[in-house]
Every structure is written in structure tokens, then in C-alpha cells.
Amino acid sequence: MIRFCCQCAGPVRHEIPPGDNRLRALCPNCGHIQYENPRLVVGCIAEYEEHILLCRRAIEPRKGFWTLPAGFMENGESTAAAAARETFEEACAVVDQLRPFALVSVPHISQVHLFFHGHLSEGRHAPGEESQATRLFSPCEIPSQVLAFRSVRYALERYLVDRECGHFAFHETELTPQFSG
């Protein structure tokens, strides 16, 4: 919750500005409106010789669980660049041939998760700072009982189905808050 104006340090009011229809953090002193918007989490299904790269998380939330390399998109980068950067940071892995694969809205935490499908260059990977381990899994080895997040499960499930069919489509869904993640 925003309490003070980031421009003049005055206390903000939570009001609906003229011409708007939502509560915003409004500064009565300098007039600045501080908007809050959903964050994009971008990740990658990196494939090498029919295996998929997963990372075991070294940090909370879901420490010890397996996930696709993914993280918050940063200002000044494209979605594909963000997916490649996160894959490098979390799994020391270089990916190319990135194509968008799945979009998962998680409105109760104001996040949008976007997964690309890409090729893992030379099959090389190693744990980055936020990973305990990285490993290439064949489809039947994927540890579906210990995946970190529901959006990761969704992307992997769709990926495996598409792979069986021999055609990769683009998938979209919305997660409701009945489970954590």
C-alpha cells in the first residue's frame, strides 16, 4: 500500500481521480498519481534433444520445488529478451529460437505469466544464484508432484500435449485462487 508520494514525499490520498473509475494513490500536494499495475513474469521452456530444462528453487517461495526458469520482466527489455535473461540467470543457459507458448493470468496476485518455447544451446546448464540444481528431464521424468507453481504446471502440460500432436500452438488461461501459487 502506497502511503507517501514518490515525487514530493507528501502523504497520498486513495481516491478516484477525475475521469477515472478506480482508486489511485493521489498526492494532494503536487498532484502526482502513482499507478499500480500487474507485473509480467516471463520464462522459458528450454528444450534440448527432447529434454526440458528445469531448476530446483534455492529461494522462497517454493524453495526446493522444480520450476521453469522465469522471473519479473525488467524495464527496457522485450518479453523474449526477458525470457532469455531469466534462463541465463537461473540456469546459466543460453536459449535461442524463442517463440511465445503460453500466457497465464493470475489476477488475485496481479501477475501475468508468459512462457516462451526455445532451444537450449549445446545442452549446457548449471545452477544460477537462485537455483539449487538444474537438470534436463525427458517428458516422462518431469517431477509433476513437486512443481513450484501452477502456471509452470499448465505450461508443461500443454507443452507435452502439443509435442505429442507434433504442433505447438499458443495457449492462454486464467488461474483462480483456490490453491497457492
Added chain:
Amino acid sequence: MIRFCCQCAGPVRHEIPPGDNRLRALCPNCGHIQYENPRLVVGCIAEYEEHILLCRRAIEPRKGFWTLPAGFMENGESTAAAAARETFEEACAVVDQLRPFALVSVPHISQVHLFFHGHLSEGRHAPGEESQATRLFSPCEIPSQVLAFRSVRYALERYLVDRECGHFAFHETELTPQFSG
């Protein structure tokens, strides 16, 4: 640029926090880190009887130019819900059967534009507060010389090509800063 902490009103420092690799607005007083991330702009290609709904903008930027209904995604909603809401706000139009169609990264302004393709219910539309006019255009009528934004042009171009082919794919691109928009 963030100058003061939104939690305690203290002056922030722009430093790289431990374990991070980017400059953040860090509060030395209370320890709060204020992250800034790209914003999602979500819109809709709303179709009715082979016509497409466009809005003539009543506000800057690009006042008077034609655009697809689109706007900033809000906290607590899905991408599809955001596309439907923007279409209703800007064109008083109800859409259904929404499917993701195009993703456009605009890194130099830290935005990601996401367009859905949907069906305009009963063909009804009217200008919302931010539109001077709304109109259904046949493909050959689309005012391509007076479109408001390059991402809108990209989405419409891909849409028209896909329609010719009889198959709607999902498209992705990145815009570089050589032109405005």
C-alpha cells in the same frame, strides 16, 4: 524517477541491492525497495460480420488518430478481462470469444502490448469518454495512414493476412524506437 520512499517518505537512493544486478529505488531509512516494471497495454480486434471496430482517439497521445480499443491492464483482472473492459470503456462495445492474437514488446517505453481477437456482440458500439468516434471498417476501408500506434498497425496487418489465409495464428514482435508510438 522515484525520489521518496512510498512507505516512510524518506529520500531514496538509486543503488544495486545485494543479490540484484540493477539499480533500484532503495530506502536507506526503512529498507523498502520500490521496483519499477513494464506495463501491459491490452486491447482487442473486435470483429462483426467481417468488419473491425476502431476508435478515433479523443485524447493525447495521437488525438484524432484511429486505434484498436486498448489500455493499461489493471490490478486484479485477467488479460482477457482487461481487453473486454477497455473495449467497453472506449467503444461501449461488448466482446466475447476472446483469443490472444498478437504480442508487441516496446522496450524503449517499457511497455508490452497484447491484442486479443474477439467477436463484437450484435455489432453495437458508440464512443466512450476517450473516443471521438467509433466505426466498423471493412478490411479495405481501414485507415492505415492515420492509425495511432505502430503496435496497432502490426496487429491489424497480421490480422488481415491471417484472415486471407483462413487461419489465425499468434504473433509476436518487438518495436524499436525509430518512429514515435
